[in-house]
Amino acid sequence: MRFGALVLVLALVTAPACGGGSSSDLGGSPPAIAASFTPDEPTPDPNTIAMAEGTKNYDVVTVNVTVTGTNGVYGTAFDVVYDEANVTYLDYTPGSAFEQGGNSPNYNVSSASTPGRVVVGVSRIGNTATDIAGAKTIVGLQFRVKQAGSYPVTIEDGVLYDAQAPPQPIPGIAWSAGTLTGV
Amino acid sequence: MKLTSTGALVALTLLAAAWARPARAGEFSVNWNPVSGASGYRVYYGVQSGVYTGSTSTATSSATITGLNDCQNYFVAVKAFNAAGESPSFSNEVSGWARPVVTAATPSSATQGDQLVVDITGSNFQDGAVVDLNDPHIRIASVAVMSCKHIQLLATVEPTARHARAAKVGRLDLAVENPDRVFGMKSRVFEVLVNPARFDINQSDSTTTNRIDGKDTVYLSRGFGQADSDPNYEPDYDFDGDGWVDGQDLAFIASNLGRCWSPSLKSWSSSVCPADLQ
Numbered sequence: 118m119r120f121g122a123l124v125l126v127l128a129l130v131t132a133p134a135c136g137g138g139s140s141s142d143l144g145g146s147p148p149a150i151a152a153s154f155t156p157d158e159p160t161p162d163p164n165t166i167a168m169a170e171g172t173k174n175y176d177v178v179t180v181n182v183t184v185t186g187t188n189g190v191y192g193t194a195f196d197v198v199y200d201e202a203n204v205t206y207l208d209y210t211p212g213s214a215f216e217q218g219g220n221s222p223n224y225n226v227s228s229a230s231t232p233g234r235v236v237v238g239v240s241r242i243g244n245t246a247t248d249i250a251g252a253k254t255i256v257g258l259q260f261r262v263k264q265a266g267s268y269p270v271t272i273e274d275g276v277l278y279d280a281q282a283p284p285q286p287i288p289g290i291a292w293s294a295g296t297l298t299g300v
Numbered sequence: 301m302k303l304t305s306t307g308a309l310v311a312l313t314l315l316a317a318a319w320a321r322p323a324r325a326g327e328f329s330v331n332w333n334p335v336s337g338a339s340g341y342r343v344y345y346g347v348q349s350g351v352y353t354g355s356t357s358t359a360t361s362s363a364t365i366t367g368l369n370d371c372q373n374y375f376v377a378v379k380a381f382n383a384a385g386e387s388p389s390f391s392n393e394v395s396g397w398a399r400p401v402v403t404a405a406t407p408s409s410a411t412q413g414d415q416l417v418v419d420i421t422g423s424n425f426q427d428g429a430v431v432d433l434n435d436p437h438i439r440i441a442s443v444a445v446m447s448c449k450h451i452q453l454l455a456t457v458e459p460t461a462r463h464a465r466a467a468k469v470g471r472l473d474l475a476v477e478n479p480d481r482v483f484g485m486k487s488r489v490f491e492v493l494v495n496p497a498r499f500d501i502n503q504s505d506s507t508t509t510n511r512i513d514g515k516d517t518v519y520l521s522r523g524f525g526q527a528d529s530d531p532n533y534e535p536d537y538d539f540d541g542d543g544w545v546d547g548q549d550l551a552f553i554a555s556n557l558g559r560c561w562s563p564s565l566k567s568w569s570s571s572v573c574p575a576d577l578q
Binding site: 191192236280 | 577
């Protein structure tokens, strides 16, 4: 996450040197790479954690991790594994799935210790679960694709938890991920 | 000034010492009931009962005698005086050592879960002295006064088992109180360190055991915001032992996300994770 912030700051600092002139052309020439994300499961069934493409901006794409049609959800933990040589993890954005009912969830997302692996823990605070109707985003993960090609993203060791003390895994959850692409 | 009744001056009663001030070497503090007609008091002291080799005067009903030798019993009595002179008789006599002084604790720190022998150095420690670290979650046992300048004890820094309330992380004051209730204290002389092994609160499967990951954060969130007065308070999540499961505890986990436990380093490191988790 810190590294991601550093990359963004450097891009802003160096941009005038590339393009110069008025603010309209701040940043100079766009990156040669256009990034996108293709989910393995575009229309997830209920009781599924999946990935979906979010916003895109040249070589940066946000991958939304979603939960679909699941009741009694309290938190989730998983690792997202990506191709470190060709993809950079930049930052995360909070989702909306666990905010329901005015909750202020804990977001713990980091790849600082493990390049190529984003360790994620998102959880509601307190002792109440929430029911998820339809597909809602848990967290958005922002990646930069460094060069052209297809780069699979996988979810490892995923658990969706209920609100027992301590939280217990919700059985029968399917997990799916997708592929980052740079063209 | 007219001489006040001798009887009133004789009625002087020396009380137990007042020990509210911070410890200093070689001090002995006393107070007494004031008597009417007195303009001041002279405090006499010496190392033999009834034989006073030093004195100091004061206008108030208390005094602190300084410059006393360590580990030496002193006897103290008081006379009142006014313009006509001193009262003919002494007050009752009290005796005792100069107040205890704590210089150092060795070792000066311990990690939660440790049981260790601590040597306390200083002066004026008497047989039967008790030691207090101002934290009920540090159990002190086997206090032995090795000499008037050395106390040895066994300290158990909780938690030594799961679900036990942890000693509070930070620097603690250490007090030594002699049997005569006179005590000396040194501030922030002993430090309790957090035990990082405790951060791995979710060990529900082989992957997460000995690894800090999102599962640990979900567990902690379930107890987040609870205080030790709450029946659902989980001591295992209160890493810093401050009686709250709060953001500081979460930060201990969050700052180690993705790392694995190194028994040799007794810390969390990504380099010791299995290859498929690095």
